[in-house]
Amino acid sequence: MESQGNTQIKIGIYLAIGTICILGSIFFLGADKALFRRYVKIHAHFEQVQGLAVGSVVSLSGVTVGNVQDITFLPDENKLDVTMSIDEKFLKRIRKESAVEIRTQGALGDKFVLIFPGDPRQPEVKDGDVLPLAKASDLLGILTERGGEAGKIFDVVNEVYKMAHTINAENRMEKIMMNFDTASSNLAQTSKDIQKIVGNSSGGVKLNHSIEKLDSILTKIDKGEGSLGLLINDPSIHNQLKAALGGGGTQRKNQVKTLLRTSIEKED
Template identity: 55%
Template sequence: METTLKNQIKVGIFLVLGIVITMGSIFMLGANKALFSNFTHLYADFENVQGLARGSVVSLSGVVIGNIEAIDFVPEKNLLRVNMKIENDYLRRVFKGSEVEIRTQGALGDKFIYIIPGDPRAEAIKDGDTLPIAKSTDILNVISERGKETEKIFDIINEVYKLTKTLNHENHIGTMVANMSQASRDFKIISEKSLKIVSDFSDGKSPSVQMKASIDKLNNILGKIDRGEGTLGALVNDSSLHDQLKALVGGSQRKNHVKSLMRTSIEKD
């Protein structure tokens, strides 16, 4: 009887130890702890951690490389310093020039640190280094940082909405579309007629009666000028008339003619 009791006690002790060891292992794995890993601490200073908390994930290009160990206020500055515990196995992938930013993951909006890798040719980050903050790409952060400019954008959107609502309510859009469609059809007709006229000329076809009459009159006038008929023809073909006209208009020649006339009149007297 005593032997049976002792055996039961031993079995109970081993069972309790097994449960404790199993629960401890599950806890360590669930907390994302590596029993035999070495860690390095990196830092980043934020104006606003946006709900970031201890234990949040630190990711490098989508790979989890550590966790946030602490978030503390920076003395004499309006900043919050985030202490990141990074596994040494991944530290060699974080180079000088790498930047950090706060991102959101999952449907619940959990915050985490995302490290943007730097130039692989640069020197590797060392324990205790502080990483610079990347320029925010979150639309909500951009809106909050550029409040006045964002208000102008929303004002413009509101005005465009009012305009489109008014046009749609009074059926102006339909009228404008109909007018544009009619103008397009008219322009097409004019273009087709113009192309037909040009095509007729290029093919040697006879043009319209009015256009043919105008061309005949122009050819008749040019022919008379070329033959020296009329005043314009005489001016064009007779060089003496051209010289006399130039003499009458020109300054020095005109003076010589006046002097000659005066001399002639005096001699006659």
């Protein structure tokens, strides 16, 4: 009996040791060897967290470096203090001027904190430091940040929808397109007619002859040939006309007397 009891005790001890070893292996493998890592707490102050929760991922340029440990309200500001637990081995990549923002991950809309690496020349962050916020770069973040201004976008979309609905009502779009097609056809036909006139031998000859005549007339006028050329190019004629029509009173009277005298002499 005593031998059987000792055997059962030994079996129980072996089972306990085996269970402890199995649980220890699960703990070290499943917990990512957390006992051998040191984590540092850094903070960021947001006006709103947009669905961010405790346990959400903290990412550094796409690499998971920690998790959100706590979200609390600041006592003196209308902001939320997000406490992030960061693996110490990544601190050399996070600098004092590194900025953070909240982004959406995946189709389900999970929120996470994204940290942008700072200038390597800046000092590393320390436990308890507060990181500045980055400007929102994703669409949802921009819409949330701009607030009332983002509503104007939806107003514009609504106005465009109304305009499109009005144009499409009662087949107006179809009528407009038909009118455009008719106008285009008429323009094409007119262009063909003009090409036929210009391309026709007799029509082309007449057009060229008319252009040559017009060019000859303008050349003569420019050279001062003919009555019109003299009138345009001779300043004395212009001065005489000006004196007769709008010159000084004495000069105009003398010219009128000369005309009357000449007329009387001709009658005698």
